[in-house]
Amino acid sequence: MHLPTDLSSYVRVLKLASTPSWEEFSQIAKIAGAGILLVGLLGFLIFALMSFVPGGP
Incomplete structure (x- = not known):
């Protein structure tokens, strides 16, 4: 897991969200x-x- 790459992709998704x-x-x-x-x-x-049904709860 490469943290800076993951964070930049998360920020990009949040910028696109509305x-x-x-x-x-x-x-x-x-x-x-x-x-x-x-x-x-x-x-x-x-x-x-x-x-x-017979045998039910």
């Missing part, structure tokens, strides 16, 4: 929230299905 606009942020938040809800719903459905 903060998202409010519209972009809200769209990303909606998509992430929908994904979290979908995974939670899928987990709940699997749990409910396994509760009705």
